[in-house]
Amino acid sequence: MDYDVIIIGGGPAGLTAGIYASRARVKTLLIESFSVICQAVTTDHIENYPGFPEGVNGFELIEKFKKQAEKFGTEFIAAEVKEIKETKPGWQIVTEDKTYTASSIIIATGASPKRLDVPGEDKFRGRGVSYCATCDGALFKNKEVAVVGGGDTALEEALFLTRFAKKVTVIHRRNALRGTKILQERSFANKKIEIAWDSVVTEITGSGKVAGVKIKNVKTNAITDFSCDGIFICVGYTPNTGFLKDAVPLDEAGYIISDDNCLTSKAGIFAAG
Missing domain, CATH: 3.50.50.60 (FAD/NAD(P)-binding domain)
Structure with missing residues:
Protein backbone atom coordinates (compact mmCIF):
# COMPACT_ATOMS: atom_id res chain seq x y z
CA MET A 1 0.00 0.00 0.00
CA ASP A 2 1.19 3.54 -0.81
CA TYR A 3 -0.78 5.01 2.09
CA ASP A 4 -2.85 3.94 5.06
CA VAL A 5 -5.46 6.61 4.29
CA ILE A 6 -6.13 8.72 1.24
CA ILE A 7 -8.42 11.70 1.70
CA ILE A 8 -10.15 13.12 -1.37
CA GLY A 9 -11.09 16.76 -0.84
CA GLY A 10 -9.34 19.76 0.68
CA GLY A 11 -12.15 21.52 2.52
CA PRO A 12 -12.69 21.68 6.31
CA ALA A 13 -13.84 18.04 6.56
CA GLY A 14 -10.94 16.64 4.55
CA LEU A 15 -8.35 18.76 6.33
CA THR A 16 -9.74 17.85 9.75
CA ALA A 17 -9.51 14.18 8.78
CA GLY A 18 -5.92 14.79 7.71
CA ILE A 19 -5.04 16.37 11.05
CA TYR A 20 -6.50 13.49 13.05
CA ALA A 21 -5.10 10.73 10.84
CA SER A 22 -1.55 12.05 10.56
CA ARG A 23 -1.45 12.97 14.25
CA ALA A 24 -2.24 9.31 14.96
CA ARG A 25 0.84 8.44 12.87
CA VAL A 26 -1.26 7.08 10.03
CA LYS A 27 0.42 7.59 6.64
CA THR A 28 -1.93 10.04 4.97
CA LEU A 29 -2.29 11.60 1.52
CA LEU A 30 -4.79 14.36 0.78
CA ILE A 31 -5.78 14.90 -2.84
CA GLU A 32 -7.02 18.40 -3.64
CA SER A 33 -8.97 19.08 -6.81
CA PHE A 34 -7.84 21.64 -9.37
CA SER A 35 -11.42 22.55 -10.24
CA VAL A 36 -13.32 22.35 -6.95
CA ILE A 37 -12.92 25.19 -4.45
CA CYS A 38 -14.46 24.61 -1.04
CA GLN A 39 -17.17 27.01 0.11
CA ALA A 40 -15.16 28.16 3.12
CA VAL A 41 -12.37 29.49 0.90
CA THR A 42 -14.80 31.76 -0.95
CA THR A 43 -16.52 33.00 2.23
CA ASP A 44 -15.19 36.43 3.09
CA HIS A 45 -16.21 36.52 6.75
CA ILE A 46 -16.98 33.45 8.89
CA GLU A 47 -18.59 34.35 12.22
CA ASN A 48 -19.71 30.98 13.57
CA TYR A 49 -16.37 29.17 13.88
CA PRO A 50 -15.22 28.81 17.52
CA GLY A 51 -12.16 30.75 18.63
CA PHE A 52 -12.62 33.81 16.40
CA PRO A 53 -14.92 36.24 18.25
CA GLU A 54 -14.43 38.90 15.56
CA GLY A 55 -14.85 36.40 12.73
CA VAL A 56 -12.23 35.10 10.31
CA ASN A 57 -11.62 35.17 6.56
CA GLY A 58 -12.42 31.78 5.02
CA PHE A 59 -9.24 31.52 2.96
CA GLU A 60 -7.10 32.32 6.00
CA LEU A 61 -8.91 29.71 8.10
CA ILE A 62 -8.41 26.98 5.50
CA GLU A 63 -4.71 27.87 5.23
CA LYS A 64 -4.38 27.39 9.00
CA PHE A 65 -6.09 23.99 8.71
CA LYS A 66 -3.66 23.00 5.96
CA LYS A 67 -0.56 24.08 7.88
CA GLN A 68 -1.75 22.12 10.90
CA ALA A 69 -2.27 18.97 8.82
CA GLU A 70 1.16 19.40 7.18
CA LYS A 71 2.76 19.85 10.59
CA PHE A 72 1.63 16.35 11.60
CA GLY A 73 2.70 14.76 8.32
CA THR A 74 -0.22 14.87 5.90
CA GLU A 75 1.05 14.86 2.31
CA PHE A 76 -0.75 16.97 -0.30
CA ILE A 77 -1.11 16.70 -4.06
CA ALA A 78 -3.33 18.57 -6.53
CA ALA A 79 -5.03 16.17 -8.93
CA GLU A 80 -8.40 15.16 -10.32
CA VAL A 81 -9.60 11.75 -9.14
CA LYS A 82 -11.11 9.87 -12.07
CA GLU A 83 -12.08 6.59 -10.44
CA ILE A 84 -11.93 4.44 -7.33
CA LYS A 85 -11.30 0.71 -7.78
CA GLU A 86 -11.44 -2.06 -5.23
CA THR A 87 -8.34 -4.21 -4.88
CA LYS A 88 -7.55 -7.05 -2.52
CA PRO A 89 -6.74 -5.70 -0.07
CA GLY A 90 -7.58 -2.01 -0.09
CA TRP A 91 -8.42 0.47 -2.82
CA GLN A 92 -6.93 2.13 -5.88
CA ILE A 93 -7.42 5.84 -6.46
CA VAL A 94 -6.94 6.67 -10.13
CA THR A 95 -6.02 10.25 -11.10
CA GLU A 96 -5.35 11.63 -14.57
CA ASP A 97 -1.68 10.61 -14.48
CA LYS A 98 -1.11 8.26 -11.56
CA THR A 99 -2.71 5.52 -9.47
CA TYR A 100 -2.39 5.38 -5.68
CA THR A 101 -3.30 2.59 -3.26
CA ALA A 102 -4.62 2.84 0.28
CA SER A 103 -6.19 0.68 2.95
CA SER A 104 -8.93 3.26 3.52
CA ILE A 105 -10.41 6.25 1.73
CA ILE A 106 -12.16 9.30 3.16
CA ILE A 107 -14.29 11.09 0.57
CA ALA A 108 -14.75 14.75 1.46
CA THR A 109 -15.32 16.31 -1.94
CA GLY A 110 -18.18 18.58 -0.92
CA ALA A 111 -20.45 20.17 -3.49
CA SER A 112 -20.29 22.78 -6.26
CA PRO A 113 -22.70 25.65 -6.99
CA LYS A 114 -25.79 24.72 -8.98
CA CYS A 234 -26.40 31.24 -5.41
CA VAL A 235 -29.14 28.62 -5.71
CA GLY A 236 -27.69 25.64 -3.88
CA TYR A 237 -25.12 22.97 -4.53
CA THR A 238 -24.58 19.74 -6.46
CA PRO A 239 -22.44 17.03 -4.78
CA ASN A 240 -19.04 16.39 -6.37
CA THR A 241 -19.50 12.64 -6.59
CA GLY A 242 -19.58 12.00 -10.33
CA PHE A 243 -16.20 10.28 -10.25
CA LEU A 244 -17.48 7.61 -7.85
CA LYS A 245 -19.66 5.89 -10.44
CA ASP A 246 -20.59 2.59 -8.72
CA ALA A 247 -17.85 2.66 -6.08
CA VAL A 248 -20.31 3.50 -3.28
CA PRO A 249 -24.11 3.91 -3.12
CA LEU A 250 -25.48 7.44 -3.62
CA ASP A 251 -28.90 8.85 -2.82
CA GLU A 252 -31.22 10.39 -5.43
CA ALA A 253 -29.51 13.78 -5.13
CA GLY A 254 -26.06 12.25 -5.63
CA TYR A 255 -24.89 12.43 -2.03
CA ILE A 256 -22.99 9.50 -0.51
CA ILE A 257 -25.04 7.23 1.74
CA SER A 258 -23.26 6.63 5.04
CA ASP A 259 -24.09 5.67 8.62
CA ASP A 260 -23.68 7.66 11.84
CA ASN A 261 -19.98 6.77 11.89
CA CYS A 262 -19.45 8.13 8.34
CA LEU A 263 -18.92 4.58 7.04
CA THR A 264 -20.36 3.66 3.66
CA SER A 265 -21.56 0.19 2.73
CA LYS A 266 -18.08 -0.51 1.32
CA ALA A 267 -15.57 -1.47 4.02
CA GLY A 268 -12.76 1.04 4.17
CA ILE A 269 -14.57 3.90 2.44
CA PHE A 270 -15.81 6.76 4.60
CA ALA A 271 -17.63 9.98 3.74
CA ALA A 272 -17.24 13.32 5.50
CA GLY A 273 -18.50 16.86 5.12
Whole structure:
Protein backbone atom coordinates (compact mmCIF):
# COMPACT_ATOMS: atom_id res chain seq x y z
CA MET A 1 0.00 0.00 0.00
CA ASP A 2 1.19 3.54 -0.81
CA TYR A 3 -0.78 5.01 2.09
CA ASP A 4 -2.85 3.94 5.06
CA VAL A 5 -5.46 6.61 4.29
CA ILE A 6 -6.13 8.72 1.24
CA ILE A 7 -8.42 11.70 1.70
CA ILE A 8 -10.15 13.12 -1.37
CA GLY A 9 -11.09 16.76 -0.84
CA GLY A 10 -9.34 19.76 0.68
CA GLY A 11 -12.15 21.52 2.52
CA PRO A 12 -12.69 21.68 6.31
CA ALA A 13 -13.84 18.04 6.56
CA GLY A 14 -10.94 16.64 4.55
CA LEU A 15 -8.35 18.76 6.33
CA THR A 16 -9.74 17.85 9.75
CA ALA A 17 -9.51 14.18 8.78
CA GLY A 18 -5.92 14.79 7.71
CA ILE A 19 -5.04 16.37 11.05
CA TYR A 20 -6.50 13.49 13.05
CA ALA A 21 -5.10 10.73 10.84
CA SER A 22 -1.55 12.05 10.56
CA ARG A 23 -1.45 12.97 14.25
CA ALA A 24 -2.24 9.31 14.96
CA ARG A 25 0.84 8.44 12.87
CA VAL A 26 -1.26 7.08 10.03
CA LYS A 27 0.42 7.59 6.64
CA THR A 28 -1.93 10.04 4.97
CA LEU A 29 -2.29 11.60 1.52
CA LEU A 30 -4.79 14.36 0.78
CA ILE A 31 -5.78 14.90 -2.84
CA GLU A 32 -7.02 18.40 -3.64
CA SER A 33 -8.97 19.08 -6.81
CA PHE A 34 -7.84 21.64 -9.37
CA SER A 35 -11.42 22.55 -10.24
CA VAL A 36 -13.32 22.35 -6.95
CA ILE A 37 -12.92 25.19 -4.45
CA CYS A 38 -14.46 24.61 -1.04
CA GLN A 39 -17.17 27.01 0.11
CA ALA A 40 -15.16 28.16 3.12
CA VAL A 41 -12.37 29.49 0.90
CA THR A 42 -14.80 31.76 -0.95
CA THR A 43 -16.52 33.00 2.23
CA ASP A 44 -15.19 36.43 3.09
CA HIS A 45 -16.21 36.52 6.75
CA ILE A 46 -16.98 33.45 8.89
CA GLU A 47 -18.59 34.35 12.22
CA ASN A 48 -19.71 30.98 13.57
CA TYR A 49 -16.37 29.17 13.88
CA PRO A 50 -15.22 28.81 17.52
CA GLY A 51 -12.16 30.75 18.63
CA PHE A 52 -12.62 33.81 16.40
CA PRO A 53 -14.92 36.24 18.25
CA GLU A 54 -14.43 38.90 15.56
CA GLY A 55 -14.85 36.40 12.73
CA VAL A 56 -12.23 35.10 10.31
CA ASN A 57 -11.62 35.17 6.56
CA GLY A 58 -12.42 31.78 5.02
CA PHE A 59 -9.24 31.52 2.96
CA GLU A 60 -7.10 32.32 6.00
CA LEU A 61 -8.91 29.71 8.10
CA ILE A 62 -8.41 26.98 5.50
CA GLU A 63 -4.71 27.87 5.23
CA LYS A 64 -4.38 27.39 9.00
CA PHE A 65 -6.09 23.99 8.71
CA LYS A 66 -3.66 23.00 5.96
CA LYS A 67 -0.56 24.08 7.88
CA GLN A 68 -1.75 22.12 10.90
CA ALA A 69 -2.27 18.97 8.82
CA GLU A 70 1.16 19.40 7.18
CA LYS A 71 2.76 19.85 10.59
CA PHE A 72 1.63 16.35 11.60
CA GLY A 73 2.70 14.76 8.32
CA THR A 74 -0.22 14.87 5.90
CA GLU A 75 1.05 14.86 2.31
CA PHE A 76 -0.75 16.97 -0.30
CA ILE A 77 -1.11 16.70 -4.06
CA ALA A 78 -3.33 18.57 -6.53
CA ALA A 79 -5.03 16.17 -8.93
CA GLU A 80 -8.40 15.16 -10.32
CA VAL A 81 -9.60 11.75 -9.14
CA LYS A 82 -11.11 9.87 -12.07
CA GLU A 83 -12.08 6.59 -10.44
CA ILE A 84 -11.93 4.44 -7.33
CA LYS A 85 -11.30 0.71 -7.78
CA GLU A 86 -11.44 -2.06 -5.23
CA THR A 87 -8.34 -4.21 -4.88
CA LYS A 88 -7.55 -7.05 -2.52
CA PRO A 89 -6.74 -5.70 -0.07
CA GLY A 90 -7.58 -2.01 -0.09
CA TRP A 91 -8.42 0.47 -2.82
CA GLN A 92 -6.93 2.13 -5.88
CA ILE A 93 -7.42 5.84 -6.46
CA VAL A 94 -6.94 6.67 -10.13
CA THR A 95 -6.02 10.25 -11.10
CA GLU A 96 -5.35 11.63 -14.57
CA ASP A 97 -1.68 10.61 -14.48
CA LYS A 98 -1.11 8.26 -11.56
CA THR A 99 -2.71 5.52 -9.47
CA TYR A 100 -2.39 5.38 -5.68
CA THR A 101 -3.30 2.59 -3.26
CA ALA A 102 -4.62 2.84 0.28
CA SER A 103 -6.19 0.68 2.95
CA SER A 104 -8.93 3.26 3.52
CA ILE A 105 -10.41 6.25 1.73
CA ILE A 106 -12.16 9.30 3.16
CA ILE A 107 -14.29 11.09 0.57
CA ALA A 108 -14.75 14.75 1.46
CA THR A 109 -15.32 16.31 -1.94
CA GLY A 110 -18.18 18.58 -0.92
CA ALA A 111 -20.45 20.17 -3.49
CA SER A 112 -20.29 22.78 -6.26
CA PRO A 113 -22.70 25.65 -6.99
CA LYS A 114 -25.79 24.72 -8.98
CA ARG A 115 -26.38 26.33 -12.34
CA LEU A 116 -29.53 28.10 -13.45
CA ASP A 117 -29.38 26.36 -16.84
CA VAL A 118 -30.81 29.37 -18.66
CA PRO A 119 -29.78 30.90 -22.01
CA GLY A 120 -26.72 33.11 -21.67
CA GLU A 121 -25.32 31.44 -18.55
CA ASP A 122 -22.53 29.63 -20.35
CA LYS A 123 -22.00 32.38 -22.91
CA PHE A 124 -21.32 35.03 -20.28
CA ARG A 125 -19.56 32.95 -17.64
CA GLY A 126 -16.53 34.97 -16.62
CA ARG A 127 -17.97 37.98 -18.42
CA GLY A 128 -20.54 38.98 -15.83
CA VAL A 129 -21.84 35.58 -14.72
CA SER A 130 -20.23 34.44 -11.47
CA TYR A 131 -20.79 31.95 -8.67
CA CYS A 132 -18.39 33.61 -6.21
CA ALA A 133 -18.63 37.20 -4.95
CA THR A 134 -15.38 36.89 -3.01
CA CYS A 135 -13.61 35.95 -6.24
CA ASP A 136 -15.19 38.50 -8.57
CA GLY A 137 -16.91 41.18 -6.50
CA ALA A 138 -14.14 43.77 -6.87
CA LEU A 139 -14.70 43.75 -10.64
CA PHE A 140 -18.07 45.43 -10.14
CA LYS A 141 -17.06 48.62 -8.36
CA ASN A 142 -19.78 51.29 -8.74
CA LYS A 143 -21.84 48.94 -10.91
CA GLU A 144 -25.24 47.29 -10.50
CA VAL A 145 -25.41 43.54 -9.92
CA ALA A 146 -28.00 40.86 -9.25
CA VAL A 147 -27.79 37.95 -6.83
CA VAL A 148 -30.04 34.94 -7.46
CA GLY A 149 -31.18 33.03 -4.37
CA GLY A 150 -32.65 33.59 -0.93
CA GLY A 151 -30.59 31.47 1.47
CA ASP A 152 -27.55 32.20 3.60
CA THR A 153 -25.09 32.02 0.72
CA ALA A 154 -27.08 34.46 -1.41
CA LEU A 155 -27.42 36.96 1.44
CA GLU A 156 -23.74 36.68 2.40
CA GLU A 157 -22.79 37.30 -1.22
CA ALA A 158 -25.17 40.25 -1.50
CA LEU A 159 -23.81 41.86 1.66
CA PHE A 160 -20.23 41.36 0.50
CA LEU A 161 -21.01 42.87 -2.90
CA THR A 162 -22.25 46.10 -1.29
CA ARG A 163 -18.59 46.90 -0.60
CA PHE A 164 -18.12 47.42 -4.32
CA ALA A 165 -21.40 47.68 -6.23
CA LYS A 166 -23.61 50.75 -6.05
CA LYS A 167 -26.73 48.57 -6.10
CA VAL A 168 -27.39 44.88 -5.39
CA THR A 169 -30.72 43.28 -6.31
CA VAL A 170 -31.53 39.91 -4.77
CA ILE A 171 -33.79 37.90 -7.08
CA HIS A 172 -35.77 35.33 -5.09
CA ARG A 173 -38.48 32.96 -6.31
CA ARG A 174 -40.49 33.17 -3.06
CA ASN A 175 -42.07 35.97 -1.02
CA ALA A 176 -39.84 35.38 2.01
CA LEU A 177 -36.11 34.83 2.39
CA ARG A 178 -34.76 31.52 3.69
CA GLY A 179 -31.52 32.80 5.19
CA THR A 180 -30.87 33.08 8.91
CA LYS A 181 -32.54 35.97 10.71
CA ILE A 182 -29.32 37.88 11.35
CA LEU A 183 -28.45 37.87 7.64
CA GLN A 184 -31.99 38.89 6.73
CA GLU A 185 -31.84 41.80 9.19
CA ARG A 186 -28.52 42.98 7.77
CA SER A 187 -29.81 42.70 4.21
CA PHE A 188 -33.02 44.62 4.90
CA ALA A 189 -31.03 47.33 6.72
CA ASN A 190 -28.53 47.79 3.89
CA LYS A 191 -29.61 50.66 1.65
CA LYS A 192 -27.76 49.23 -1.34
CA ILE A 193 -29.78 45.99 -1.33
CA GLU A 194 -33.17 45.63 -3.00
CA ILE A 195 -35.18 42.42 -3.37
CA ALA A 196 -37.19 41.23 -6.37
CA TRP A 197 -39.74 38.89 -4.79
CA ASP A 198 -41.52 35.96 -6.47
CA SER A 199 -39.12 36.14 -9.40
CA VAL A 200 -36.90 33.83 -11.43
CA VAL A 201 -34.28 34.52 -14.10
CA THR A 202 -35.22 33.08 -17.49
CA GLU A 203 -32.36 34.47 -19.58
CA ILE A 204 -29.09 36.35 -19.19
CA THR A 205 -28.61 38.96 -21.89
CA GLY A 206 -25.84 41.13 -23.28
CA SER A 207 -23.36 41.59 -26.09
CA GLY A 208 -19.85 40.52 -25.21
CA LYS A 209 -20.66 40.78 -21.50
CA VAL A 210 -23.70 40.77 -19.24
CA ALA A 211 -26.02 43.74 -19.73
CA GLY A 212 -29.12 42.42 -18.01
CA VAL A 213 -31.46 39.54 -17.29
CA LYS A 214 -35.02 38.61 -18.12
CA ILE A 215 -37.08 38.07 -14.97
CA LYS A 216 -40.37 36.19 -14.76
CA ASN A 217 -42.83 36.80 -11.94
CA VAL A 218 -43.88 33.32 -10.81
CA LYS A 219 -47.35 34.56 -9.76
CA THR A 220 -48.30 36.60 -12.83
CA ASN A 221 -45.93 35.05 -15.43
CA ALA A 222 -45.05 38.59 -16.51
CA ILE A 223 -41.58 38.93 -18.07
CA THR A 224 -39.53 42.06 -17.45
CA ASP A 225 -36.09 43.18 -18.60
CA PHE A 226 -33.76 44.04 -15.75
CA SER A 227 -30.51 45.90 -16.41
CA CYS A 228 -27.39 44.86 -14.50
CA ASP A 229 -23.66 44.55 -15.07
CA GLY A 230 -23.26 41.18 -13.41
CA ILE A 231 -25.18 38.27 -11.94
CA PHE A 232 -24.10 36.08 -9.03
CA ILE A 233 -25.83 32.68 -8.90
CA CYS A 234 -26.40 31.24 -5.41
CA VAL A 235 -29.14 28.62 -5.71
CA GLY A 236 -27.69 25.64 -3.88
CA TYR A 237 -25.12 22.97 -4.53
CA THR A 238 -24.58 19.74 -6.46
CA PRO A 239 -22.44 17.03 -4.78
CA ASN A 240 -19.04 16.39 -6.37
CA THR A 241 -19.50 12.64 -6.59
CA GLY A 242 -19.58 12.00 -10.33
CA PHE A 243 -16.20 10.28 -10.25
CA LEU A 244 -17.48 7.61 -7.85
CA LYS A 245 -19.66 5.89 -10.44
CA ASP A 246 -20.59 2.59 -8.72
CA ALA A 247 -17.85 2.66 -6.08
CA VAL A 248 -20.31 3.50 -3.28
CA PRO A 249 -24.11 3.91 -3.12
CA LEU A 250 -25.48 7.44 -3.62
CA ASP A 251 -28.90 8.85 -2.82
CA GLU A 252 -31.22 10.39 -5.43
CA ALA A 253 -29.51 13.78 -5.13
CA GLY A 254 -26.06 12.25 -5.63
CA TYR A 255 -24.89 12.43 -2.03
CA ILE A 256 -22.99 9.50 -0.51
CA ILE A 257 -25.04 7.23 1.74
CA SER A 258 -23.26 6.63 5.04
CA ASP A 259 -24.09 5.67 8.62
CA ASP A 260 -23.68 7.66 11.84
CA ASN A 261 -19.98 6.77 11.89
CA CYS A 262 -19.45 8.13 8.34
CA LEU A 263 -18.92 4.58 7.04
CA THR A 264 -20.36 3.66 3.66
CA SER A 265 -21.56 0.19 2.73
CA LYS A 266 -18.08 -0.51 1.32
CA ALA A 267 -15.57 -1.47 4.02
CA GLY A 268 -12.76 1.04 4.17
CA ILE A 269 -14.57 3.90 2.44
CA PHE A 270 -15.81 6.76 4.60
CA ALA A 271 -17.63 9.98 3.74
CA ALA A 272 -17.24 13.32 5.50
CA GLY A 273 -18.50 16.86 5.12
